[in-house]
Amino acid sequence: MSTRSNPFQSKQELETVFALVNRRIAEKVGDYKRYDFSQNQSRAFNVFFDLAQEFDLLEDLLTLAVLTLRSLFHIHAEIYVLTRSASLLRYCCSTGADCTIPPMDTEGLPLTDGPFIHEGRYCIPIRGKKMDVELLPITPVGETLGLLVLHPRLPLSPKKQLFYEKFANRVGYQLHNRLVACKHREHLEFIKSLVHDIGHNVIVPNMYFKLLFRQLDGKMKSMRHAIEDLLETSECSNALAQLNYIQNRMDEQYQEVYKHFQQTSLFLETLLRQSHFEKGRYVLHKTVVHLHDRIMAPQLERFKTRFDEKDIALVPFCDASAATEKDITVTADVGLISQVLANLFSNAVKYTRPSPAPEDAKGHALSGMPAKFLCYGISRLRGYLEGDRDAARIDIITSGPHLDSDDAPRIFDADYRGKDVGQEYGTGHGLFFVQEITRLHGGDAGYEQHPKGNCFYIILPCDDSEPKQPF
DSSP: OOOOSSSOSOHHHHHHHHHHHHHHHHHHHHHHHHHOOOHHHHHHHHHHHHHHTTOOSHHHHHHHHHHHHHHHHOOEEEEEEEOTTSOEEEEEETTOSSOOSOOOOOTTOOTTSOOEEETTEEEEEEEOOSSSGGGSSSOOBTTEEEEEEEEOOSSOOHHHHHHHHHHHHHHHHHHHHHHHHHHHHHHHHHHHHHHHHHIIIIIHHHHHHHHHHHHHHHHHHHHHHHHHHHHHHSOOOHHHHHHHHHHHHHHHHHHHHHHHHHHHHHHHHHHTOHHHHHHTSOOOOOEEEEIIIIIIHHHHHHHHHHHHHTTOEEESOOTTSSSOOTTOEEEEOHHHHHHHHHHHHHHHHHHOOOOOOOBOTTSOBOOSSOSSEEEEEEEEEEEEETTTEEEEEEEEEEOSSOOOTTTGGGTTSTTOOOTTOTTOOOOSOHHHHHHHHHHHTTOEEEEEEETTEEEEEEEEEBOOOSSOOOO
């Protein structure tokens, strides 16, 4: 993870930003000299800006705007805001809670053409920011979010018109932020409700499936015993042999379904953990585990059928990992790290290709490796981490051409997909997830070219504390 003291990529970029900001400050100082606002007008900007920080609710902000104009300039004002149905709704006016000003007809008003007079009122479009428009709970008309409607003595001087337009712009900036905040609050409330729904309608019923699987397993074992008794005490008829064959296949199918159920349950209960939603980030539930037995082996077993279907041979280790050390323990969130490996294996199923056949010095093809293969290994990196702590490295090496040199530095970026993905389905999120989760564990993930193909690896801190017992 970067330890740079500023978020800019280079000194040159930082200097560019400094130059831009200095230029805009100078331009704005010049603008205000030309505006030549009165002391009272400048005070109105300051009062509105300062007090806008004190009021959180949208209605309070808009009330502040109309009362600022009434208090300092003795004119009445109203504010209309667009609704989700694209109509204008009056939110407040300066005469009080029981507004004595009749609402105006807002049908067909020219919201994108600048200030206009309507029903004897001076109407100024309130424009929002150009950024984050997609986060608004309403659809602006152009950049317009609503109307600031004034009841001054007409006609207004050009200087007063300019002031009220600038005031409407400041209202628009604050209104935009409050509308986005309202949308965020709606999202958060929905997520909280969704979390409870998931727990009630997904996690709890999924636990009931575990009970059903245990009951089914008991019945299948009873049937197995009954068939074995028949085979021992009866003549082995064709019908009984066929029944025995069917029972064996049912046992195999049951074990396959149950393994997938266990992994799906693990992933569901881990990804949909309530604490993730409450904290707004992944919350790790760590335990001390044998990396090979508890995490690597179950995922290899889960993907074995898919590897076989693609004619991908599994090789216990390549020369990058001299051996698979099965006794290494780590402190990890089993569900999340299992999904990290599942992402890497899923990519291997999709993207493993035959490697060009290696040749000897005379150009003769060498044999010894299958056409398509996946090598895997776990090794200990002694003193690799800060504080001279050991780390565990998992290597996943797949046959095939090396990644494109332009793709390799970016493959862990969110939503990025390389040039050579072909027709394989993907979203570009898997490797981003892999790196995010390993870094949350205090480790990392990366890619290296390998003589036999492509090597993806993850690094996790080892657990060497004696009191904890791995399982």
